Amino acid sequence: MTATHRLLLATRNRHKLTELRRILTGVGSVELVGLADVPEYPEAPETGLTFAENALLKAREGLRHTGLPTIADDSGLVVDAFGNAPGVFSARWAGRHGDDEANLQLLLAQLADVPDANRQASFVCAAALALPGGREHLVDGRQPGVLTRGPRGGGGFGYDPIFVADGETRTNAELDPAEKDAISHRGQAFRAMGKLIARVLIDGS
Template sequence: MKVVLATHNPHKVAEFQQIVAQARPDLEVVGYDGPEPVEDGVTFAENALIKARAAATHTGLPALADDSGICVDVLGGSPGVFSAYWAGQKKDAGANLALLLDQLRDIADPHRTAHFTSTIALVMPDGREQVVEGRWPGRLSHEASGGGGFGYDPIFIPDGQPHGEERTVGDFSAEEKQSQSHRARAFAELLPVLAAL
């Protein structure tokens, strides 16, 4: 069965395809080529639903949409829903990361706690909707590390690494990230719903 992922971001499509292939190999995640709706929600859930509804309407397929971001405790949960635009309207990942590091420049390690949040909406062509959330706790490094991942991955150090390691997600293999990430955690919450399709 085909499910459309409501994003034009090829990194997200590839990541979802890997996550879904491990959990539900009978589902085929396809990219979305329709118009991008205006994401004017003020929560991850609102924006995920906006995107999933648009994709389901445009394609006639069940649609998944992820709205995600990094939430920094000392910044009151920001960038949050504004993660992709933190440094301006161009969705410049490098500028976003540099600005966040600059804002936290004088913040000591104990206060650099953060988490990635992924909210996934599933919208069926018949109007049924489901929203789930996954969180990946950790803290932020003082500089970028590793060539893997995308967005804020090179500065995010997840909690619970073995042997006291302090690698960023940028240092993770794709398989490590897919098995632990906020998207994988949210998708695990969605599996019972998908099983009923």
């Protein structure tokens, strides 16, 4: 009988959990759980200055508190005209963590005087895997595009309604989940992570 490998994704964001479960379909005998599925532990503040630093911090904390191999990601939007802000502050740009609508509206207001030719931005994701025994792995993904002047679409989350990826005419929020996974920053990082999981957890290499 094939053993099932329990794997923690250190997030309370159900969108991320659903996204990674979709991407890991077919990887093998992996049970992916989120923070709501394990005993609660004090989550360390995201004090890193880069997405990679924050991802590693969260993955290490998840492993330390639960003993489970832990994946964590940190991702956000970098806007060229703002010197790559909001960056690691994307989820709390308006002051309160996770208020997607407030973050989006504040960013649109700040971009109001930026001409269309200068509204380039990228979604960036760093994903870390921390394993018992001290092994760690880090992967990343990037989705370049431009920002619209108003939200479009009812899918996705975060800044998806105002982001049009290079080569697309629709915002990320107008794409269906499979289309978004195929090109998104998190899709890129999580697919790379899926290959890592298959190799280091399932194959043991």
